[in-house]
Amino acid sequence: MIRIVIGSAQVSRDTISLTPEQSHYLFRVMRAKPGQKVEALVSGQMLYDCAVTQQPDLLLQVASHAVAVPISITLAQSLLKKDLFAQIIEKGTEAGISCFVPLVTERSIVREISAAKQQRWPAIAQEATEQCRQSRVPRIEKLSTLGRLAEFPAAVKLLLDPDGVNIMDWLAHSQPDVRDWLIAAGPEGGLSDQEISGLRSAGFTAVSLGPYIYRAENAGTVAAGILTSWAFSSLSSPGDHF
């Protein structure tokens, strides 16, 4: 996916005007054709899903849904004691998580979701969405297992593991050109070695958040916060057009 970095003043309703340098980059360097998909980033603020127009004045048409944020972060998180999963929904929504998958794992102490929680969690997601300016309310999936995560269509699968590679190094080196992530995170006692190796076999990359061990209810939020600010930064696109 081609990405250009723009100023917010370049956006007007559903079109984006280009500077001469951006036109040169798009049409000469990248040889973009009408209809081609392009992402336009206002650093730290907004990511527009666009298509190149046929007009000679070189505008990008923003996709029909006006402002698209083509980022998807699914957190598959083991159930936790007390109502800590609710805390994850609240704080994770602010950090950009778009879907929560509650899991039962080997060391999960809580192994089912009470009717009261099933009612309460979507309301928490709704309230957090309004608070944080996200454009969509995160989905909350049914209770699942690690085995079933293989069926999830996310393009990039990460596993939170203190022994994994530093997430920042991973982002810099792998430069994923899609931003459709699935993060798996364990319960209070962590995932078992067998679970971790099963996830690795299923295509998950083990990443750490640095040298410290986060509590289960905190790790997913910080990981999502890192992915979100990376996705909305100029760093998240390879190339020299900034």
Add this chain to the structure above:
Amino acid sequence: MIRIVIGSAQVSRDTISLTPEQSHYLFRVMRAKPGQKVEALVSGQMLYDCAVTQQPDLLLQVASHAVAVPISITLAQSLLKKDLFAQIIEKGTEAGISCFVPLVTERSIVREISAAKQQRWPAIAQEATEQCRQSRVPRIEKLSTLGRLAEFPAAVKLLLDPDGVNIMDWLAHSQPDVRDWLIAAGPEGGLSDQEISGLRSAGFTAVSLGPYIYRAENAGTVAAGILTSWAFSSLSSPGDHF
């Protein structure tokens, strides 16, 4: 500060052996002399404060305190309602915060620290330290004000502001070669425009965590988590010696 990236197998008690490439980089490219300070990073895991030895076999001597983590993150955070400041101490400690400064700001609703909280907070910091493998218990300073932050000796001063530059872009472009940070964060209603411009005048850079608005009790932790994983990643050093 010169930094090299090493494997954990290169560390033996208080010395670090160098690969031929690292020797070349240190002694030919950087012209390091005996006694010179060098940081040695095991990505995502450990940062050693070292000095070049006089030995011909090119070892680095790890500083006397065995394992040094030369990173300091102070969070100056407005008091919050309920006991949300306690939550910040717990979660922020895991994210690498080494000092908390409770603040009274213009819009702070809570404006003093009860005796019960004064007793409870250090215990929370202690417990979180044990949980997360940090080597030191964070300090909790006395109640302070934004004006007094100018006296804090931190080398790099950041202000959390949704209108600021994306923190990832800021890290990539400014490449601070010290890791001694002070983060200022507001109360539920945010800092006032006047407070923000006062902090800017005092040398603070306004940074955002991406496009979403975090609750006051969440922003400092996510910011600290980003700084910590950046500091322990290979990205945090300019140069081409990786």
